[in-house]
Amino acid sequence: xxxxxxxxxxxxxxxxxxxxxxxxxxxxxxxxxxxxxxxxxxxxxxxxxxxxxxxxxxxxxxxxxxxxxxxxxxxxxxxxxxxxxxxxxxxxxxxxxxxxxxxxxxxxxxxxxxxxxxxxxxxxxxxxxxxxxxxxxxx
Numbered sequence: 326x327x328x329x330x331x332x333x334x335x336x337x338x339x340x341x342x343x344x345x346x347x348x349x350x351x352x353x354x355x356x357x358x359x360x361x362x363x364x365x366x367x368x369x370x371x372x373x374x375x376x377x378x379x380x381x382x383x384x385x386x387x388x389x390x391x392x393x394x395x396x397x398x399x400x401x402x403x404x405x406x407x408x409x410x411x412x413x414x415x416x417x418x419x420x421x422x423x424x425x426x427x428x429x430x431x432x433x434x435x436x437x438x439x440x441x442x443x444x445x446x447x448x449x450x451x452x453x454x455x456x457x458x459x460x461x462x463x464x
Contacts (some may be wrong), residue, residue, distance in 0.1 A: 327366055327398045327399065327402050328403060330374075330406075330451050331405065332371065334367055334369075334370060334402075334405065334406045334409055337363050337366060338363070338367070338409040338410075338411075338412075338413055340358070340363065340428055341359035341363040341364070341413045341416075341417070342359070342413065342416065342437065342441055344358050344359045345413075345416050345417060345420050345437055346434070346437065348424070348430065349423070349424070349430045352424060354373050355417070355420065356417065356421055359413060359416065359417040359444070360414065360417030360418065360420075360421060361417075362414050363410075363413060364410045364411070364414040364417070367406050367409055367410035367413070368444040370406050370409050371403055371406045371407050374399055374400075374402055374403035374406065375403050377399060378398060379399055379400065380397060380453075381393070381394060381396055381397035381400050382394070382398070383395070383396065383400075386410065387427055394449075405407060408444065411444070412440055412447075413441075415440055415444070415447070415448060416437055416440045416441060416447075419433055419436060419440060419447075419448075419451045420433060420437075422451075422455070423451075423454075423455075426455065426458070426459075427458075427462075428454060428455060428458050432454050433449060433451065433454065435450070436450045436451040436454060
């Protein structure tokens with residue numbers, strides 16, 4: 326069951342990221358699917374996983390407790406789906422924000438794999454692109 330859910334979540338996320346790569350060609354579709362529908366579906370799956378009875382223990386009070394918390398397939402899958410949903414949501418936000426601010430999509434493209442693979446580092450890269458773009462357009 327968990328392997329199937331893992332595969333479905335990965336397929337949903339990859340579909341969303343593919344839409345973001347071609348966002349300028351289909352902005353409403355990519356905004357709707359990658360920015361709303363797919364993250365909400367994955368968030369629903371996350372909630373189901375978190376609310377299911379679990380045999381695991383652990384907590385958030387220390388690194389050791391967090392490691393123990395993620396020692397079950399259910400908890401690890403919930404954590405993975407959490408990352409997939411939030412990273413896709415941020416990727417879609419970056420594409421929408423860039424479009425609204427007139428940032429060319431080719432400047433956003435290198436940020437998308439960073440957001441997907443390294444979340445916060447990709448967000449920093451996108452914010453740097455926005456800052457540089459703003460600075461150059463004001464000069």
